[in-house]
């Protein structure tokens with residue numbers, strides 16, 4: 001390379017970093033320049049576009065309409081729908097209309113999957129997502145997230161019941177989340193490790209910030225809503241009493257699953273959302289919350305279980321199926337299991 005084409009080393013390094021964008025990284029992950037590789041790269045790029053659009057809207061909370069507050073509706077989960085839930089759900093749908101990539105989208109906010117017929121002959125992917133996870137944090141300006149899972153559509157789903165989605169999390173071909181925190185981060189895996197990108201608003205790109213993230217084998221953080229203590233069964237209460245007695249543990253619970261998982265992914269520890277009296281399956285939904293996060297955690301060397309079964313082996317019997325969730329460092333998860341079994 002002649003001097004006239006070179007920059008100084010520092011600028012070359014910055015260019016190299018800034019040009020490892022999300023779409024570029026997906027191509028490097030798939031390792032080929034096949035049509036499928038470009039489809040996945042474009043698909044991840046559209047999810048990134050949805051995340052950037054949601055981050056922009058969040059940044060105007062309190063200044064523009066329809067960011068804070070509730071719509072007055074109740075969703076299929078029986079939860080009050082926040083303005084941001086509805087906005088973010090629509091953003092994901094718009095990101096994939098006319099994309100040719102995704103035939104069907106399933107969301108926490110929609111009772112049934114949303115079909116994009118013009119995409120179906122081409123786009124064989126289904127996107128499952130929680131558009132805003134932790135929406136109780138929105139009105140108090142705390143971290144929230146979006147969670148997504150990518151599956152291949154099997155068959156033509158003539159019944160419109162999306163029965164092919166009722167399979168274990170091992171069928172996922174990719175998963176990830178967007179964390180709207182002090183910075184906006186995009187974390188994903190296509191089965192070859194977990195990689196994190198940070199949004200650089202000055203160029204509107206997610207830039208690679210951490211590659212091949214490995215969750216520590218054990219950690220001192222335990223993340224659980226202890227306000228539910230007397231609704232848990234005795235073995236779970238015994239585990240938490242054990243943690244209280246053991247020196248060195250730290251309680252961290254943000255009210256947003258994505259934020260708590262992100263902390264554990266980088267620092268180790270365990271997140272728990274157990275079953276409760278009257279809600280034995282817990283609160284978290286399998287297909288677009290627990291399964292994508294379990295996929296990431298296993299890719300990072302951690303574990304995720306219901307307490308009785310690996311999350312990725314659970315086969316749901318309905319779209320909005322819930323499971324208890326114990327997820328994080330392999331050693332911490334093992335200790336929890338020793339109390340439950």
Ligand code: P6P
Pocket residue numbers: 133134135136225255256257258283284
């Ligand atoms: P609780 C948010 O509604 C959510 O689905 C997760 O993001 C979060 O971890 C959990 O519920 C919080 O639930 O019952 O502790 O307020």
